[in-house]
Amino acid sequence: MVWLAAAVLFLLLCVLLNLLLPNPPPSGLRRSLQRRTARLAARLHRHPVPDPDPFDTLWLQTRLGYLAGKIRRIESAPQVYARAHRLMALEAAYDDLLDEACRLAGCPGEAEQKRSEEKRWQEEQELAARGWSW
Incomplete structure (x- = not known):
């Protein structure tokens, strides 16, 4: 009043x-x-955030599963040519897809945070808590 x-x-x-x-x-x-x-x-007027396209979500989940499989395969094979380079490239692609998936799922966190195993684990847990599987 x-x-x-x-x-x-x-x-x-x-x-x-x-x-x-x-x-x-x-x-x-x-x-x-x-x-x-x-x-x-402009600050006061909030535009509604559209729901993510389910096909984009499905594509991301499929791609994450594919990359996770490739990473496991390279880690388990002892004699792979340029193993370290391949692992770094695959993990970078996997991290980028995790960032995109977190953005789509609305997970809190900073995308600019330094890449690490801990950040990857946190993002995977956040996505799993929201029902994502790959």
């Missing part, structure tokens, strides 16, 4: 100020005020 009284008082003061000032404010001030009110309106 107090905020309503404050809003009415603010509007009343604006009307009185408009009556007392015959000229509109300078154009620079007016543009600045318009920009600020537009930014404030």
Whole structure:
């Protein structure tokens, strides 16, 4: 109720100020005020987030499963040409897909966080908690 009284008082003061000032404010001030009110309106107006496409989710799950299988296969094979390079490339691709899956699932976390086993494990747990499987 107090905020309503404050809003009415603010509007009343604006009307009185408009009556007392015959000229509109300078154009620079007016543009600045318009920009600020537009930014404030953009912050307050939240656009609804559309639900992710189920086919995108399915594609990501399939791709994550495929990459996880390839990683396991390379880790278990003792004599693979350029094993370390392949593992690094596959793990980087897997991490990128995990980041994308977390974005689609709405998992909290920073995408800019340094890649590590711990981050990978946390993302996998978050996705599993939301029903993802691969």
